[in-house]
Amino acid sequence: xxxxxxxxxxxxxxxxxxxxxxxxxxxxxxxxxxxxxxxxxxxxxxxxxxxxxxxxxxxxxxxxxxxxxxxxxxxxxxxxxxxxxxxxxxxxxxxxxxxxxxxxxxxxxxxxxxxxxxxxxxxxxxxxxxxxxxxxxxxxxxxxxxxxxxxxxxxxxxxxxxxxxxxxxxxxxxxxxxxxxxxxxxxxxxxxxxxxxxxxxxxxxxxxxxxxxxxxxxxxxxxxxxxxxxxxxxxxxxxxxxxxxxxxx
Amino acid sequence: xxxxxxxxxxxxxxxxxxxxxxxxxxxxxxxxxxxxxxxxxxxxxxxxxxxxxxxxxxxxxxxxxxxxxxxxxxxxxxxxxxxxxxxxxxxxxxxxxxxxxxxxxxxxxxxxxxxxxxxxx
Amino acid sequence: xxxxxxxxxxxxxxxxxxxxxxxxxxxxxxxxxxxxxxxxxxxxxxxxxxxxxxxxxxxxxxxxxxxxxxxxxxxxxxxxxxxxxxxxxxxxxxxxxxxxxxxxxxxxxxxxxxxxxxxxxxxxxxxxxxxxxxxxxxxxxxxxxxxxxxxxxxxxxxxxxxxxxxxxxxxxxxxxxxxxxxxxxxxxxxxxxxxxxxxxxxxxxxxxxxxxxxxxxxxxxxxxxxxxxxxxxxxxxxxxxxxxxxxxxxxxxxxxxxxxxxxxxxxxxxxxxxxxxxxxxxxxxxxxxx
Numbered sequence: 001x002x003x004x005x006x007x008x009x010x011x012x013x014x015x016x017x018x019x020x021x022x023x024x025x026x027x028x029x030x031x032x033x034x035x036x037x038x039x040x041x042x043x044x045x046x047x048x049x050x051x052x053x054x055x056x057x058x059x060x061x062x063x064x065x066x067x068x069x070x071x072x073x074x075x076x077x078x079x080x081x082x083x084x085x086x087x088x089x090x091x092x093x094x095x096x097x098x099x100x101x102x103x104x105x106x107x108x109x110x111x112x113x114x115x116x117x118x119x120x121x122x123x124x125x126x127x128x129x130x131x132x133x134x135x136x137x138x139x140x141x142x143x144x145x146x147x148x149x150x151x152x153x154x155x156x157x158x159x160x161x162x163x164x165x166x167x168x169x170x171x172x173x174x175x176x177x178x179x180x181x182x183x184x185x186x187x188x189x190x191x192x193x194x195x196x197x198x199x200x201x202x203x204x205x206x207x208x209x210x211x212x213x214x215x216x217x218x219x220x221x222x223x224x225x226x227x228x229x230x231x232x233x234x235x236x237x238x239x240x241x242x243x244x245x246x247x248x249x
Numbered sequence: 250x251x252x253x254x255x256x257x258x259x260x261x262x263x264x265x266x267x268x269x270x271x272x273x274x275x276x277x278x279x280x281x282x283x284x285x286x287x288x289x290x291x292x293x294x295x296x297x298x299x300x301x302x303x304x305x306x307x308x309x310x311x312x313x314x315x316x317x318x319x320x321x322x323x324x325x326x327x328x329x330x331x332x333x334x335x336x337x338x339x340x341x342x343x344x345x346x347x348x349x350x351x352x353x354x355x356x357x358x359x360x361x362x363x364x365x366x367x368x369x370x
Numbered sequence: 371x372x373x374x375x376x377x378x379x380x381x382x383x384x385x386x387x388x389x390x391x392x393x394x395x396x397x398x399x400x401x402x403x404x405x406x407x408x409x410x411x412x413x414x415x416x417x418x419x420x421x422x423x424x425x426x427x428x429x430x431x432x433x434x435x436x437x438x439x440x441x442x443x444x445x446x447x448x449x450x451x452x453x454x455x456x457x458x459x460x461x462x463x464x465x466x467x468x469x470x471x472x473x474x475x476x477x478x479x480x481x482x483x484x485x486x487x488x489x490x491x492x493x494x495x496x497x498x499x500x501x502x503x504x505x506x507x508x509x510x511x512x513x514x515x516x517x518x519x520x521x522x523x524x525x526x527x528x529x530x531x532x533x534x535x536x537x538x539x540x541x542x543x544x545x546x547x548x549x550x551x552x553x554x555x556x557x558x559x560x561x562x563x564x565x566x567x568x569x570x571x572x573x574x575x576x577x578x579x580x581x582x583x584x585x586x587x588x589x590x591x592x593x594x595x596x597x598x599x600x601x602x603x604x605x606x607x608x609x610x611x612x613x614x615x616x617x618x619x620x621x622x623x624x625x626x627x628x629x630x631x632x633x634x635x636x637x638x639x640x641x642x643x644x645x646x647x648x649x650x651x652x653x654x655x656x657x658x659x660x
Contacts, residue, residue: 005474006442013472075458081423082456084446084473084517240440244423246414247452255642256584257564284546291539293402294546295567299584343634350637 010089013080014096021068021097022104028064029108032057036116040125049125050135054116058109058151062158062191065105069098069159070166073235077170078244091236098159098232106152113148117141129195147195150221154191157224160231161187167238173245186227194220257292258299265304269324270332276325280310280318372399372551373434373447373519375420380429382415389415390575393429397553402545402565404583405555407572408653413555414452416572417521420553421450433519446474449517453524455508459497463490463507470511481514484540488533501528509537513544521553534558538565559646563587569645573653583645590643590651591625594618599636603629608651620651 036053043049073094080090113127117138120127127144128137138144161183168176194217268274281289286297301318304310309324321327348358375397382390390412397403407413418424419431422438422445431437433444457466467485470476485492488506491499499507505528512520522541526534542565545552554562569586571578579586590608593600597617607619620643625633633640643651 006446009472009474078456079458079469080472081445082421082450082452083470084448084515086422086440086442086445088440089442241425243425244418244456246418247454256587258584287546288543290564291542292564293542293567293583295401296564296583346634 010085010092011096013085013089014093015100017072017076017093017097018100018104021072021101025064025068029061032060033112036112037119040120044123044125049120049123050128052113052116052120052127052129052138054109054112055129057112061105061109062154065101065155065158066162066165068101069094069162070169071162072097073163073166073239074170077167077239077242081244087240087242091239094163094235094239095232098156098163102152102155102159105155106148109151109155110145110148113138113144114141117144131195150194150217150224153221153224153228154194157187157190157228157231160228160235164231164235164238167235167242170245171238171242183231187231190220190224190227194224258296258303261286261290261292261297261300262303265300266309266328266331269309269320270328274320276320276322278320280320282317371434371447371518372549373444374399374432374551375519376430376432376435377419378430378432380419380426380431382412382419382424383427388575390419390426393577395570395577395580397551397568397570399434399551400549401567402552402554404559404562404566404569405553405572406557406559406569406649407555407578411572411653412575413572414523415575417450417523417553417555420519421445421448421521423450447518448521449473449512449515449519450521450523451508451512451525453508453527454501454504455496455511457496457507460495462493462495463499464492466496466507467492467511467514470514473515473517475516475518477514477516480516481510484510484513487540488536502530502533505529506533506537513540516544516548517550519551519553521555523555524557526556526558534561538562541565559649560644563645571649571652578652586645586648587642588624590620590622590648592618592620592641592643593633593638594641595633595636595638599633599638602636603633603638605629608654620647622648622652 036057040049040053073090076090080093081087085093117127126135126137128135138147165177165179165183168179170176265274265280269276274280280301283294283297283301286292286300287294290297301310301312305312305318308321308327310318311321312318344358345355348355375395377393377395380390380393380395381388393416395416405413405416415424419426420433420438422431422440425439431439433441433448436444438444438448458469461469463485467478467481470481471478485507488510490503490507490510496504496507505525509522509525509529512522512525526537529537538561541552541554554566556562563583566583568581569583570580593603593605594616597612597615600617600619605619605621606623608622610617610619612618625640630640
């Protein structure tokens with residue numbers, strides 16, 4: 001019941017959630033790494049390797065991240081408020097969670113790209129992505145680092161997108177998920193534009209990104225920061241006065 | 250216990266009084282604490298406290314700050330007079346009323362009581 | 371430190387429907403309260419507001435003298451346990467108990483002790499628990515929260531009679547050891563009556579009565595006797611029954627000595643009214659006003 005413990009518990013909760021989520025998904029990541037090692041080896045028997053398998057895993061990780069943000073906040077909201085947490089504390093905890101998770105996944109993404117670079121190099125394969133203008137190799141070690149440097153930001157953008165939809169789904173039981181409609185294309189569009197790549201998902205999303213992929217990575221990164229901030233503010237705004245649903249008798 | 254409809258604290262007070270009358274609580278003896286009463290009878294401690302307060306007001310118990318509740322030295326004398334009064338009011342008055350309704354002459358009752366006195370002796 | 375509760379002119383609307391209207395209520399710190407009301411009377415809404423699960427449409431709610439809404443130093447000391455608990459159903463019982471420690475006052479050791487006593491299967495998932503066990507888990511987490519204001523909303527639902535009895539015993543033991551404010555919302559009034567110090571009756575979104583339990587216990591009476599004699603007393607009856615020439619009425623007010631004497635003289639039997647019966651009569655929808 002000491003005041004200092006109360007003042008900082010939101011950060012402790014956020015860090016704890018990040019730890020728990022990473023721990024929970026560690027085998028998934030391990031499985032992704034194993035697949036990314038095995039699949040190119042298999043394909044190499046029949047065709048040349050030009051694409052980074054790990055980049056697909058990273059894209060899957062972005063989806064996961066959105067589900068983690070949304071799923072956790074949806075589940076935690078009633079549980080934590082019933083346990084005597086304020087909504088603002090939960091919002092702060094989700095913020096810490098999102099940042100730590102995104103940094104951790106960004107680090108995993110970067111480590112994976114470099115490991116894959118060494119692996120592909122040993123076999124003389126090309127590590128590229130499926131870009132708009134054909135297959136584009138990621139490039140030198142410096143290029144790879146620059147490529148991966150945006151990953152934490154992208155993960156955070158997906159996390160914020162998932163969280164805002166999670167909160168909205170709790171708040172508006174039947175209609176909240178409709179926020180997917182404006183949120184998803186924006187985040188996908190920015191992601192796709194940043195790497196001027198073919199989208200993971202339906203083709204029309206790539207179409208969205210193509211209007212802005214001439215901007216260059218600097219302005220696009222700034223746009224992603226802005227979009228993430230807007231999503232985070234929206235999530236917080238929806239969270240801080242949400243009533244707990246009444247229980248069905 | 251606790252079923253005759255009167256407030257529970259009064260029932261507890263009555264019970265403590267009965268224990269004093271039948272000697273299981275000695276004058277000067279210590280009474281259980283409100284919390285012990287509450288835990289034993291599964292009642293709210295405030296209810297037990299009300300019973301004690303009433304008994305203190307009547308001079309049956311006295312409080313020693315920080316030590317507990319004790320039975321007053323003259324508690325039994327006080328209660329005896331009280332019991333006598335209540336016996337007439339609660340037992341004999343309805344008896345007379347019912348006897349009258351049933352058409353039983355009071356002299357019959359007096360004869361019966363006299364005979365009982367012989368038996369009890 | 372127990373917490374008091376103060377509501378001033380509080381109302382709550384769900385869309386067009388008014389759940390609570392013009393609620394003024396003061397609960398003193400450190401007492402056990404019974405919150406009674408029919409289904410849909412507004413008990414759960416009222417508790418949800420006090421625990422800051424919801425925001426009132428109008429009015430002020432203070433807990434421990436401070437506004438409760440989004441106030442971490444207050445809500446961290448308030449526990450509202452809803453029927454079935456607010457749990458992540460995919461978690462195990464053990465993980466659910468462990469997650470209680472987000473509350474500074476939560477006593478994990480005590481929670482495990484209770485879990486053992488109430489035979490909760492620690493390794494089972496919450497979703498796999500029976501309704502009764504789920505209620506027990508909610509009650510265990512509520513007790514172990516060791517909050518300064520603890521409110522149980524129909525937590526007994528699904529518990530069998532021996533379990534309810536053990537729960538009330540544990541609640542009282544915990545209260546005796548560590549005085550705090552408790553609110554029990556229930557339908558099983560006679561079962562909890564002895565544990566209560568004060569009773570609040572909610573009816574149709576308003577506070578109908580709030581008084582000491584003794585006031586309720588002394589409040590009602592049934593009078594049974596010859597119909598003419600009963601009528602001659604001229605009492606305001608909450609309910610009445612007739613069987614041949616005999617009439618039985620229930621009154622809400624305490625009988626004065628004079629009425630008792632007149633009734634006794636007329637051969638009318640006076641009996642007590644249980645809190646449950648009194649409650650049923652007081653909240654009868656066919657009664658006008660209160």
